[in-house]
Amino acid sequence: MILDSRIPEGPLAEKWEKHKFDVKLVNPxxxxxxxxxxxxxxxxxxxxxxxxxxxxxxxxxxxxQDTPRRAxxxxxxxxxxxxxxxxxxxxxxxxxxxxxxxxxxYRAREANVYRLAQVSVDIIDQCxxxxxxxxxxxxxxxxxxxxxxxxxxxxxxxxxxxGQQLLLGAYSxxxxxxxxxxxxxxxxxEMLDLVLVxxxxxxxxxxxxxxxxxxxxxxxxVVLATGGxxxxxxxxxxxxxxxxxxxxxxxKKGALFANPCFTxxxxxxxxxxxxxxxxxxxxxxxxxxxxxxxxxxxxxxAQRLRNGEITVxxxxxxxxxxxxxxxxxxxxxxxxxxxxxxxxxxVCDEGRGVGASGLAVYLxxxxxxxxxxxxxxxxxxxxxxxxxxxxxxxxxYERPMRIYPAVHYTMGGLWVDYNLMTNVPxxxxxxxANFSDHGANRLGASALMQGLADGYFVxxxxxxxxxxxxxxxxxxxxxxxxxxxxxAVISKNNQLLSINGTRTxxxxxxxxxxxxxxxxxxxxxxxxxxxxxxxxxxxxxEFWRDVKVVGVNEELNITLEKANRVADFxxxxxxxxxxxxxxxxxCGGHFREEYQTPENEALRDDENYTxxxxxxxxxxxxxxxxxxxxxxxxxxxxxxRSYK
Amino acid sequence: xxxxxxxxxxxxxxxxxxxxxxxxxxxQMVTYPLKGISPDMSFLEMLDVLNExxxxxxxxxxxxxxxxxxxxxxxxxxxxxxxPHGPERxxxxxxxxxxxxxxxxxxxxxxxxAAAFPVHKDLVVDRSAFDRIQQAGGYVSVNTGGVPDxxxxxxxxxxxxxxxxxxxxxxxxxxxxxxxxASAMLFVSAKVxxxxxxxxxxxxxxxxxxxxxxxxxxxxxxxxxxxGACAAECPVGISLENINMLRxxxxxxxxxxxxx
Numbered sequence: 063m064i065l066d067s068r069i070p071e072g073p074l075a076e077k078w079e080k081h082k083f084d085v086k087l088v089n090p091x092x093x094x095x096x097x098x099x100x101x102x103x104x105x106x107x108x109x110x111x112x113x114x115x116x117x118x119x120x121x122x123x124x125x126x127q128d129t130p131r132r133a134x135x136x137x138x139x140x141x142x143x144x145x146x147x148x149x150x151x152x153x154x155x156x157x158x159x160x161x162x163x164x165x166x167x168y169r170a171r172e173a174n175v176y177r178l179a180q181v182s183v184d185i186i187d188q189c190x191x192x193x194x195x196x197x198x199x200x201x202x203x204x205x206x207x208x209x210x211x212x213x214x215x216x217x218x219x220x221x222x223x224x225g226q227q228l229l230l231g232a233y234s235x236x237x238x239x240x241x242x243x244x245x246x247x248x249x250x251x252e253m254l255d256l257v258l259v260x261x262x263x264x265x266x267x268x269x270x271x272x273x274x275x276x277x278x279x280x281x282x283x284v285v286l287a288t289g290g291x292x293x294x295x296x297x298x299x300x301x302x303x304x305x306x307x308x309x310x311x312x313x314k315k316g317a318l319f320a321n322p323c324f325t326x327x328x329x330x331x332x333x334x335x336x337x338x339x340x341x342x343x344x345x346x347x348x349x350x351x352x353x354x355x356x357x358x359x360x361x362x363x364a365q366r367l368r369n370g371e372i373t374v375x376x377x378x379x380x381x382x383x384x385x386x387x388x389x390x391x392x393x394x395x396x397x398x399x400x401x402x403x404x405x406x407x408x409v410c411d412e413g414r415g416v417g418a419s420g421l422a423v424y425l426x427x428x429x430x431x432x433x434x435x436x437x438x439x440x441x442x443x444x445x446x447x448x449x450x451x452x453x454x455x456x457x458x459y460e461r462p463m464r465i466y467p468a469v470h471y472t473m474g475g476l477w478v479d480y481n482l483m484t485n486v487p488x489x490x491x492x493x494x495a496n497f498s499d500h501g502a503n504r505l506g507a508s509a510l511m512q513g514l515a516d517g518y519f520v521x522x523x524x525x526x527x528x529x530x531x532x533x534x535x536x537x538x539x540x541x542x543x544x545x546x547x548x549x550a551v552i553s554k555n556n557q558l559l560s561i562n563g564t565r566t567x568x569x570x571x572x573x574x575x576x577x578x579x580x581x582x583x584x585x586x587x588x589x590x591x592x593x594x595x596x597x598x599x600x601x602x603x604e605f606w607r608d609v610k611v612v613g614v615n616e617e618l619n620i621t622l623e624k625a626n627r628v629a630d631f632x633x634x635x636x637x638x639x640x641x642x643x644x645x646x647x648x649c650g651g652h653f654r655e656e657y658q659t660p661e662n663e664a665l666r667d668d669e670n671y672t673x674x675x676x677x678x679x680x681x682x683x684x685x686x687x688x689x690x691x692x693x694x695x696x697x698x699x700x701x702x703r704s705y706k
Numbered sequence: 707x708x709x710x711x712x713x714x715x716x717x718x719x720x721x722x723x724x725x726x727x728x729x730x731x732x733x734q735m736v737t738y739p740l741k742g743i744s745p746d747m748s749f750l751e752m753l754d755v756l757n758e759x760x761x762x763x764x765x766x767x768x769x770x771x772x773x774x775x776x777x778x779x780x781x782x783x784x785x786x787x788x789x790p791h792g793p794e795r796x797x798x799x800x801x802x803x804x805x806x807x808x809x810x811x812x813x814x815x816x817x818x819x820a821a822a823f824p825v826h827k828d829l830v831v832d833r834s835a836f837d838r839i840q841q842a843g844g845y846v847s848v849n850t851g852g853v854p855d856x857x858x859x860x861x862x863x864x865x866x867x868x869x870x871x872x873x874x875x876x877x878x879x880x881x882x883x884x885x886x887x888a889s890a891m892l893f894v895s896a897k898v899x900x901x902x903x904x905x906x907x908x909x910x911x912x913x914x915x916x917x918x919x920x921x922x923x924x925x926x927x928x929x930x931x932x933x934g935a936c937a938a939e940c941p942v943g944i945s946l947e948n949i950n951m952l953r954x955x956x957x958x959x960x961x962x963x964x965x966x
Contacts, residue, residue: 109850112850113849113850116849116850127773127779127781128771128781128832128833128834129833129834129836129837129877130837131780131837131877132773132774132779132780132781133779134773134774134779136774136778136779137774137776137778137779146856148857184851186856187853187854187855187856188848188850188851188853189856190853190856190859190906191846191848191853191854191856191906192845192846192848192906193845193846193869193873193900193901193904193906193907194873195866195867195869195870195873195900195904196856196866197866197870198860198861198862198863198866198867199863200863201860202860202861202862202863202866203857203860204856204857220870220873221870223778223874225778226778226874226876227870227873230873233840234840234844234845234846235845235848235850237837237840237841237844237845238841238845238847240837240841241841241842247837249834249837272826272827301773301774301775301779302772302773302774302775303773335746336744336746336747338744338747338751338754338755339751340748340750340751340754340775341775343775343776344776448796449776449777449801452777452794452797452801452803453748453801453803455746455803455805518850518851519850519851522850564762566758566761566762568754568758569758610761610762610764612761612764612765612766612767613766617727617728617827618728618769618826618827618830620757620767620769621761621767
């Protein structure tokens with residue numbers, strides 16, 4: 063198999079314009095003859111479905127939540143980047159492109175990232191026109207902030223609820239198309255298989271989560287905008303329902319899965335408090351603009367603190383180690399996420415962590431409050447401070463927050479070409495579900511940008527190119543390919559329901575999460591990864607022997623839903639480990655302990671690993687086949703990332 | 707250990723939970739004793755513990771809606787001890803922690819009760835009526851592309867902030883559950899006033915309020931009698947001012963409507 067990324071010829075800045083002209087168009091009168099399925103209604107899915115509807119296509123949109131407005135994009139806090147240069151501080155499309163490629167540790171495609179930076183400016187215009195209430199200055203113009211290690215202020219935000227406001231904007235556009243009848247919405251409906259006819263994606267099999275009914279939907283193209291797979295780790299900042307099932311089952315039908323080991327561990331989350339912990343809560347990265355990260359200078363002080371012999375306020379200024387400011391004077395507390403996370407792990411591994419578990423560092427606002435006043439800090443971060451207080455029962459205005467890294471985002475995903483089409487004709491992947499734009503590490507405020515770029519401004523052009531070459535004929539849902547896929551889904555559900563073992567789905571999920579966090583988390587090494595691979599296989603075998611799923615298919619069955627998702631995580635986890643083993647270098651969120659500089663920074667191997675690792679499924683438990691897409695860098699020079 | 711009180715002892719509590727097999731079944735309260743609940747657990751984590759226990763006994767776990775567990779997606783619901791989202795002000799159920807209960811407490815958990823929110827199962831209700839109200843007009847009619855530059859229309863910060871306050875509605879339905887009439891006025895007013903305040907939404911302000919209110923009535927939500935229970939129980943603090951604004955928008959629309 064040869065991976066053709068279909069990157070247009072020509073200078074970087076002209077590729078997208080040229081491509082938009084080169085793609086085939088579907089005549090406006092003919093668009094109604096095409097059906098498109100969109101799975102997932104987060105930023106990417108909702109914006110794509112709405113935009114397709116506006117163009118005249120017939121759209122069916124699916125989400126597992128009770129309404130499209132609940133998709134986990136809603137929880138994004140900090141903001142959305144755009145190269146507007148409203149602040150006159152030297153931003154440009156090229157700078158946003160450059161920062162994103164560098165931030166991704168040179169493991170993303172230049173052409174995709176450049177297009178992302180180009181359309182970023184249109185996204186802000188679109189959202190404002192929809193009535194998204196972004197933060198504004200007193201003069202009435204839009205406010206910006208610097209975010210996540212950027213040296214310019216290019217982040218647009220709506221207090222700490224940017225994702226919510228952007229999603230509600232996309233949801234409103236989607237609602238308008240639902241009202242017009244151009245989009246048919248299927249909430250509480252989960253995709254359980256992809257259907258191929260003559261090698262092309264022609265539909266999906268879904269389960270109605272209320273009635274359990276298994277049914278098929280046919281279309282001319284299928285878009286997966288189903289988010290990331292961070293919940294492989296059980297504990298993550300993802301929503302409880304976030305899952306990889308749609309993407310994974312598409313993978314099992316032939317779609318390649320790219321760079322699965324690239325997971326982002328976010329540095330500022332509320333630490334784990336007990337074994338009952340069900341998820342982790344992110345504290346927006348924007349807090350690092352004003353908060354200072356520190357731990358005690360010595361292990362001894364940290365121990366006394368953990369034992370309750372002293373409190374945080376007893377630690378004198380000279381006994382505190384503001385380690386990010388010390389090690390990275392230029393970026394200080396604003397180093398990129400992977401760097402901040404790894405350093406938190408390092409100081410905790412040294413025994414200098416705080417909190418009862420020792421797995422936390424301080425994020426301290428005392429200086430900012432002294433400088434700007436408490437009301438000023440409250441105006442910026444009020445909702446985040448409240449959330450922290452609610453969860454921990456501690457007042458962050460009086461005591462520094464305790465934070466620790468947590469799994470947050472997955473850069474890997476289904477392999478797509480420049481058109482966002484997977485290697486399966488007619489199957490597209492958008493937003494976090496694809497691998498394309500963030501390389502080995504995503505910068506803050508870039509997930510919202512990519513989701514909306516894909517949905518509003520990329521797919522509406524590129525999907526037409528495919529449809530224009532596709533016949534109008536519809537595949538009926540009683541086609542053998544649909545029947546066969548339905549049967550497979552039904553038999554898998556029956557199997558899960560019939561095992562009647564002794565361990566719950568959550569129990570298996572937690573066990574998988576521990577393996578992944580320990581051996582395929584913030585730091586990995588070959589030995590640990592080999593071990594993890596065996597452990598995952600054992601766990602998976604045990605799952606299929608001993609899992610307990612109660613009830614029947616024909617009802618709202620929360621355990622059956624989870625069991626399907628965890629069954630897929632147990633396969634995907636192994637592929638993540640495989641990919642991490644294969645990549646004998648450190649880059650971005652993938653830190654292999656064997657490959658680091660004397661200063662513990664990630665050491666890339668550009669000569670041997672400047673490629674996208676796209677994996678082909680060959681059966682559960684079989685070795686997957688690696689396909690490489692070489693990455694060419696013609697516009698940026700590969701350098702060791704340095705935030706000193 | 708999180709929490710300001712690391713010495714807080716595990717609690718024993720008794721749950722009385724609404725169990726209902728499906729939409730057409732008759733439901734009932736079922737009692738479950740739970741032991742050793744940590745005060746630092748979230749309310750939903752406490753329910754997770756219950757469900758793990760039930761599962762291991764081969765019983766059907768309690769179905770409840772939840773997703774982000776960060777207080778923003780609006781999926782969690784639960785009528786706890788007679789109040790939507792429980793006893794804490796400005797807090798969704800997923801952000802409620804067991805430290806707000808005492809050892810020995812009996813806690814009742816019911817679904818949202820409203821004719822327009824039929825029960826799917828146990829504590830899970832159908833809130834699709836909210837979506838249909840939004841579909842009736844909760845948007846600005848702009849297509850993707852071809853819009854003016856974002857800074858072309860300055861919006862005073864005070865207005866943008868007020869619009870934002872209305873826009874933070876998470877669509878959970880607590881306002882309906884809190885209201886003795888099961889009115890959806892607070893929910894509808896939040897979107898109406900957000901868009902009525904912003905220049906982008908002014909063009910369609912009349913048809914929007916007329917259509918959204920009409921849909922609200924079709925869905926079977928009750929009338930508003932100004933008790934203010936909705937705003938008092940709203941987990942994100944949507945203000946009653948929005949209902950005032952909806953009324954004035956509605957009167958203005960009806961008085962000047964071309965549809966009359």
